[in-house]
Amino acid sequence: MTAVVVGASSGLGRALAVELARNGHDLLLVASDARDLAVMAADLHLRYAVRTESLAIDLAASANPGARILEALDGLPSPQALLLPVGMSRSDDDGSLAAAGIGQLLAINLHAPIAIAHALLPALLDARGVIVGFGSIAGARGRSRNIVYAAAKRGLQTYFESLRHGHLPSALRVQFHRLGFLRSNLTFGMKLPLPAAEPEAVARTVVASLGQGSFTRYQPRWWGLVALLVQCLPWFVFRRMRD
Numbered sequence: 001m002t003a004v005v006v007g008a009s010s011g012l013g014r015a016l017a018v019e020l021a022r023n024g025h026d027l028l029l030v031a032s033d034a035r036d037l038a039v040m041a042a043d044l045h046l047r048y049a050v051r052t053e054s055l056a057i058d059l060a061a062s063a064n065p066g067a068r069i070l071e072a073l074d075g076l077p078s079p080q081a082l083l084l085p086v087g088m089s090r091s092d093d094d095g096s097l098a099a100a101g102i103g104q105l106l107a108i109n110l111h112a113p114i115a116i117a118h119a120l121l122p123a124l125l126d127a128r129g130v131i132v133g134f135g136s137i138a139g140a141r142g143r144s145r146n147i148v149y150a151a152a153k154r155g156l157q158t159y160f161e162s163l164r165h166g167h168l169p170s171a172l173r174v175q176f177h178r179l180g181f182l183r184s185n186l187t188f189g190m191k192l193p194l195p196a197a198e199p200e201a202v203a204r205t206v207v208a209s210l211g212q213g214s215f216t217r218y219q220p221r222w223w224g225l226v227a228l229l230v231q232c233l234p235w236f237v238f239r240r241m242r243d
């Protein structure tokens with residue numbers, strides 16, 4: 001199987017790429033830094049004897065990232081899996097961001113995943129393949145931090161719901177993992193109120209689920225209870241929560 005991993009250079013994306021290669025899948029690795037990707041592609045090829053290609057692209061500045069990915073897939077068999085663990089958040093996403101910052105967050109967290117999904121959809125449907133998106137606990141309820149990021153993640157969740165509505169699992173498996181905290185660049189140095197999962201553990205679960213049908217689920221699963229609690233809190237209590 002050929003899998004495309006967008007956001008493959010660190011955190012969950014890197015762990016997914018390793019797990020997919022370990023399972024014998026050819027890979028197209030996508031992120032912004034060409035040197036990181038080249039080293040990773042060479043390492044995975046050597047360790048697991050899979051074919052690896054890479055594409056360095058700034059998803060905040062590309063109007064049509066799907067076309068670039070289709071070009072980069074040229075040397076590989078047609079893709080059967082698209083995984084989109086790309087993401088970016090900013091500490092100043094508190095309602096004070098200027099238009100350029102808002103555009104950057106929307107481009108990376110919402111526009112790029114949707115545009116790439118649309119471009120690869122015909123090939124994924126041909127292959128009766130799987131598309132995998134990643135949301136965030138931040139999208140469970142709107143707060144005064146990570147404002148644009150959370151809006152983008154909730155938008156992405158709705159997009160995946162629409163995909164799932166439009167395609168039977170026998171034609172396209174549509175899988176959406178809503179993630180709690182992960183130990184990665186995104187949370188580096190942050191004081192977190194709940195434990196962070198290791199990207200490698202989450203990646204093993206995600207890859208093991210690729211053959212299952214379509215679903216939306218929390219990852220790790222206990223975050224579903226946290227989300228339920230947060231959503232059930234009366235507004236006057238929720239409004240006081242700052243961490």
Ligand SMILES: NC(=O)c1ccc[n+]([C@@H]2O[C@H](COP(=O)([O-])OP(=O)(O)OC[C@H]3O[C@@H](n4cnc5c(N)ncnc54)[C@H](OP(=O)(O)O)[C@@H]3O)[C@@H](O)[C@H]2O)c1
Binds near residue numbers: 036138182
């Ligand atoms: N970490 C958490 O606690 C947490 C919680 C909930 C949900 N999530 C979600 O889980 C997913 C994985 O998160 P993570 O913590 O593993 O993130 P991460 O370690 O920061 O990795 C993000 C990936 O996205 C790529 N990326 C970011 N901006 C890009 C750009 N402009 N152009 C191209 N690639 C870009 C990065 O590549 P470059 O470095 O090369 O730009 C990197 O490969 C994301 O969707 C995130 O929103 C994370």
